[in-house]
Amino acid sequence: MSPDPARVATARLLLAQLGLTITDLQHPDTPAPVVPTLSDFLPKVIAAAGPGAHRTYATYWARMNQVWGDRTLDQIAVSDIEALHRQTVATARHRRNHRGGRHSGEHVIAAARAIYSRAIVDGLMHPAASPAHRVPKPRRLPNTRRALTTSELDAINITARTTGNDPILDALLLRLHTETACRRGGALTLRVSDLDSDHCLVRLREKGNTTRWQPISPALTDSLSAHAAHRGAVQPADPLLRYRDGRALTSRRYDHLWHRLGHQLPWVTAQGISTHWLRHTTLTWVERHYGYGIARAYAGHTDTPARPQPPISRPTSKPSPPPWRP
Numbered sequence: 001m002s003p004d005p006a007r008v009a010t011a012r013l014l015l016a017q018l019g020l021t022i023t024d025l026q027h028p029d030t031p032a033p034v035v036p037t038l039s040d041f042l043p044k045v046i047a048a049a050g051p052g053a054h055r056t057y058a059t060y061w062a063r064m065n066q067v068w069g070d071r072t073l074d075q076i077a078v079s080d081i082e083a084l085h086r087q088t089v090a091t092a093r094h095r096r097n098h099r100g101g102r103h104s105g106e107h108v109i110a111a112a113r114a115i116y117s118r119a120i121v122d123g124l125m126h127p128a129a130s131p132a133h134r135v136p137k138p139r140r141l142p143n144t145r146r147a148l149t150t151s152e153l154d155a156i157n158i159t160a161r162t163t164g165n166d167p168i169l170d171a172l173l174l175r176l177h178t179e180t181a182c183r184r185g186g187a188l189t190l191r192v193s194d195l196d197s198d199h200c201l202v203r204l205r206e207k208g209n210t211t212r213w214q215p216i217s218p219a220l221t222d223s224l225s226a227h228a229a230h231r232g233a234v235q236p237a238d239p240l241l242r243y244r245d246g247r248a249l250t251s252r253r254y255d256h257l258w259h260r261l262g263h264q265l266p267w268v269t270a271q272g273i274s275t276h277w278l279r280h281t282t283l284t285w286v287e288r289h290y291g292y293g294i295a296r297a298y299a300g301h302t303d304t305p306a307r308p309q310p311p312i313s314r315p316t317s318k319p320s321p322p323p324w325r326p
Helices: 005-018 038-048 051-068 078-090 102-121 150-162 167-180 184-188 218-230 252-264 266-271 275-290 292-299
Strands: 201-206 210-215
Touching: 038 051, 038 102, 051 078, 051 102, 078 102, 150 167, 150 252, 167 184, 167 201, 167 218, 167 252, 167 275, 184 201, 252 266, 275 292
Parallel strands: none
Antiparallel strands: 201 210
16 A cells, blocks of 8 residues: 555654654664665566566566666656656557556556555555655546447447458457457456357456456357367467467557557547457446446456446336347
């Protein structure tokens, strides 16, 4: 838990009035820890980080090492981190979901906090001495993501099936994400053993090491099974989704797919529509027809709900067809 800035400021003011520093409060028989340079300490941070943190912060850690690598951790000031934050925001690459570099700036601060959190846990410095935790994160803007309309979803699927060098694969991907509301990581980690054709289930492994069996339609079950058989996925541990030449699918296929859809449908690029919008569309439909609790379970959410869970509402009339319209 990060320290309360108001309490830290009060403590610093009191120490200043007494003419003391944090080092003066240490026991005289306890040697002060040797604070390493950033370049010496960063490998420990990287080794202790999980795959998600490494994927998100690796670029920023490399930039910090380049700028501050020869400094010890206690020689990096709050103003140094703030300056890097402003520089990162100003030079952020413009992507389809660009929002003025706010996400990049937030990641800089989070990456710096990860370094100093590890230093605090290792006993190299006091929590109040961390400059990264005294830099406030920018307030997050409201998300622009929304549920797609039926006509928008139809246009995306028709364009995917009629353009590109592998429309069969692209159509299968869109159907998979629309039915299961899975993330890209859940689709890319699918194995042959994750498809239960007898019960029309698919096992999803997603972030947080969560695993769940998700129901799918018989049509999608048959399509996934035929796709695996035709493209060389035979052994239980073989990746299920594959390119035409038999190679396992990578995230680059998603980038290629949405770039092509944006070229054919300009509103896709203008609104920054991505695979996650399909997930949001399906979960919105599930929540409207079966309640918040069912939608959370369908999404695979395991964290504590941010709001009290309302009672599950059962529709009195027959619900409208789901987004995938079997």
